[in-house]
Amino acid sequence: MKAKQVYVIIVLMVMLGFVAGFSAPAWAKAKPIEIVFSTYMPTSYEYLVLPLKHFAEKVEKQSEGRLRFKFYHSGQLYKGKEEFAALERGDIDMTAPLDIYNTGIVPELGISNLPFMWSNPESLQRTLDAGLWDLGINGELLKHNMVVLGVAAGGPYQIYSKKHPVCTPRDMEGKKWGISGSTASKATELLGGAPTTMSSGELYLALQRGTIDGCTRPLITGLGRKLYEVVEHLSVTNMAYFCSFLAINKKKWDSLPEDVQEIMKKAAKERNQEQLHRLLAFMKKAIKLYQDKGVKVHIATQEELAKFKEKMAPVYDWWLTKVPDGKKYIEFAETHN
Template identity: 35%
Template structure:
C-alpha cells in the first residue's frame, strides 16, 4: 500500500510541475543569462539535410540547483545545443531549480520513466547504487581537478555507469561541483582534533561518519536552513563547496573557513535506460557527443569557481586556513571509519574503485 501511495504522489508532483511549466514560467529555459557557458554553434550537427534525419523527440530534463550555478549553466547549454544541432527535431525541455521534481524525488522519477533525464548528486544516488558513495569518501579522490577528471573519464566512471545501468539509469555525464570544505563560527579548524564538541551540518551519511570520527556531532538539515541555523548558533559549522557558501552567504554567519578538499562533490546527468535504448543511434550519438563537451566545460568551471569563491569569502572577511599538503595524511587517517563505512555498503566493487583511484597518475 505504501508503494502505491508513493507512486500516486510522484505522479501528482510531475503533473503539478508540468502544469506550472505550461502556466506562468516557460518550461524550457535558456542557458543562464551570463553568457559564460560555451555558446552553441548552430552550424554543428551538419546541414539541413542531416538534421532532417533525426526522429522527432521531446525530452524532459529536470534539475534542482540554482540557475546561476555553473552546473546549471552547462546543463542549459547542453539542452540548447541538442535542440539546435538536431534542427529542432530533438527538443530538450528544461525544468530548472526544482520546478518539476525535488532532489529526493528525482532518482525514482528517472528510474520509473516519470521524467526522461535528470541531474542529481551522487550522494543521493548512493542510496540506489552504494558504490556512488565513492565521492563522499574522505580524501579518496585526488586533490587535483585534472586527475579527478581522468578517473571519471576512465575505469572509475565506466564501472559506476555500469552499476547505474543495472538499476535502470544511464549516466550521460559527470558534473563536477567542486571540492568540499568546512565553515564554522567557533574557531579555526587546523587539525581533526579542533572539531571536538562542535555541531556540523553534514551533506551525507559517509561525511557524517567522518565528522563523528573527528569528535563533532553531524547535523542533517536542508541547504536552505543552514544560514539561519548558523545565525542562531543551532549549529557551529557546515560542510559544503565554497560556491554554495558564497551563494548562501555563509560569510555573514561564519568566521572561519578551512580549505581541505576532503571530498569531490559530484552530480550526474542520468537518463532512463529503457528510454535511452529506444532512441535512434543518431540521436544517441548527438546526446553523447554534446554531453562530453558539457562535462569538460563544467569541470573547467568547477576549478575556476572553487578558486574564485574561496578568494571571495576571504575578501568578505572570513579567516581562511588552507591545510598544508604535508598534513593531509593525518586528516585522512583520522577519517578511516568513513572508509570502513563505505566498504561496508559498497563491498568488493567499492574496494576495487578505491584501488583504482590510488593508481590514478
Template identity: 30%
Template sequence: MTISTKVIISTIIATPILFFIGCGSEKKEEKIIKENPIQLGEYILKFSHVVSPDTPKGKAAEFFEKRVEELTKGRIDVQVYPSSQLYKDNAVLKALKLDSVQMAAPSFSKFGKIVPQLALFDLPFLFKDINHLHRVQDGEVGQKLKDMVNEKGYIALDFWDNNFKQLSSSKRALIVPEDVAGQKFRIMSSKVLEEQFKVLDANPQVMPFSEVYSALQQGVIDGQENTISNIYTKKFHEVQRYLTITNHGYLGYLVVISEKFWNTLPKELQNAILQAMKESTIKEREYAEELNIKQYNLIKEYAKTSGKLEIINLTKEQKDFWRKTVSKIYPDFYDKSLIGEDLIKGVLATE
C-alpha cells in the same frame, strides 16, 4: 532556443516543402521526402534540473541543448526546464523511469538508496585534487559506478561538478584534526560523513540544508562542511569565525537519461547525445571552477573588509596529516553493499 522560436524556425523550414508537395504529383512528393529525410522535432528530450540557468549546471544544460540540436540537425528537440519547473531532485528519478522526463542531473545523494556506492565521493581526503578526481570519474572507477546506475534502469552519461567541500567553525581555527574534537557539525544524511566526524571525535548532526544558516547563527551547531558556492550563496561565512580550505570531500551530479527514451533512439542519435554530453561536461567543469574561484575571492574580500572571518589554507603536510587521520574509516566501507574495496583502492591507484 525557446520552444516558440523552434516552432517558428520549423514552420519556415517546412513551408517550401509543403508548397511543393501541394503543387506536385505523388512522385514529386516521394522525391521531396527522400531528399529531405530530416524530421524536425522527431524526438522531444525534456531536461529537468533544480538550479537556476546562470549556474554551472544551468549553463551546461543550455550548451547541451544547443549542441544536440546542431549535431542532430533538429531531429532531437531538447527542452531545458531549470529551477525545479518540472521536478525536484527527490522526485526526478521516478519520473525518468516513467519517461515523464527524459534527462536529469541529480546530486549523488539522491542515488543513495539505489546505488549507495556513489558515497565514494563523500570519503574524506580520498582525492588529491580536482584533476585526480576527474581522472577517476573519466576512468575505470567512474565507469563501474555508471554501470551500477545502468543496472537500475537508467542510462548514466557523465559526472558534473559542484566542487570540493571546505570546513568552517565558530569556535576555533581548524588546522589539525584535533581542532574538530567536541564540536557539532551539520552533515547531510550519510554514513560516510557520520563516520568522518566521529573518527575526529566531533558530533555530526543531520540537518536539512535550509536550516543550516539559522542553526549556525544561533549556535545550535558549531560548524559545517560545504562547497564554496554553497557557503557563499547561503552566507554561511557571515555566521562563522573560521573557514579552512580543506578540499576534503566532493559534491557533484550524475547526468542520467531515461532508459526507455534512450532505447527509442537510433544509434546515430545516441552517438550525437554522447558527443554533446562529452563537450558539455568539459564546459560544465570550466564553469564550476570559474565560479568557485570568483566566489572564493568574494569571501576573501569579505574576510578582509569585515575582520569577522579568518581563512586558513592548509599546507601539503597538514593535508597529509588530515588524510592519515581520517583514512582510518576507509576499510569500514570495503563491503560492496556500502562502497566496495575495489572502488576505494581503484581511486587510490589512479595516477
C-alpha cells in the same frame, strides 16, 4: 514555340520537385523528437546549470533539429531527491541527478563522498574519465532504466567555523558540526567532533545561535545560504565531493537513431569538461567573495591534508561494509587520482 518551351520548363520543374520530395531524408519531414530535461538546480548555480543548457543546445544543432529539448530548471518539475525516480519511471527523459542523493539506491555512488580521497576537482575528474563508474555503477543504474552519458565533479565540501580556523584534525575536536550524510558523520566523529545532521537551510540559524560551532558544505551552498554572515573562518580542504551525472531514460535512449546517440555522447563529454572548468573558476571567485565579506580563509597544504586522511581509515572500512565490492572503487581511485 515559346509557349511550348515554357510548358516543358514547367513540367521539368514539377518533376524535379516530385523527385526531391521522394529523395529528402525521412527525418527532414518528421516531427522533432522531444526530450524533456528536468533539473532541480536553480539558474544561479551557473557552473552546474550552464553546461547542461549548452549540452542541449549542441545536440539540437548537431542533430539538425531532429531533437528538441524542453528544459526545466529550479525544481519546476521535480525536487533533487525526486529526479532519480522520475527518470526511472520515464516521467522525464533526461536529468543530471547528484550521486549523494541516491546512495540509498546504489550504495557505490558514495565513492565521491569518501573523505580526503581527492585533493582537488581535477584529480576527481581524471578518475571519472578513466572509467571509475564503469566498474559497476553504470550497470547498476541501467537496472533502474537509465543510461549514463557522463559524470562530472560537482564541487568539494569545505569546513566553515565560527571562532577558530581548522588547520589540523585537532581543531575539530570537542566542537559541534552541522553535517549532511552518514559518511560525513563518521568522518567528523573520527576527527573528535560531534556531528549533527542538518539540511543546508538550517545552518544559518544554528550557527548564529551557537547551536553548532561549524559545518561542512560546498562553497556554492555557503554563498547561497549567506554563511559568511555567521562564520569567521573557512578552511579549504576539499574534504569530500559530490558528482552530477547526465542520464537519459533507457527506453527513450533506445528509440533514438544511432548517429544521434553518438552526438549526445560527444556532447556529454564536452559538458563534463565545461563543468570542471567552470567549477575551478567559481572556486577562485568564491574564495575571494568570502574574503571580501571578512571571512578568514585558510587553504590547506598537502602536508595538512595528509594528516586528515591518516585519520580516515576507519571511515573507509565502514564504507566497505556497506558496499561489498567497494574495494575495487577505492583501489581504482587511488591509482588514477
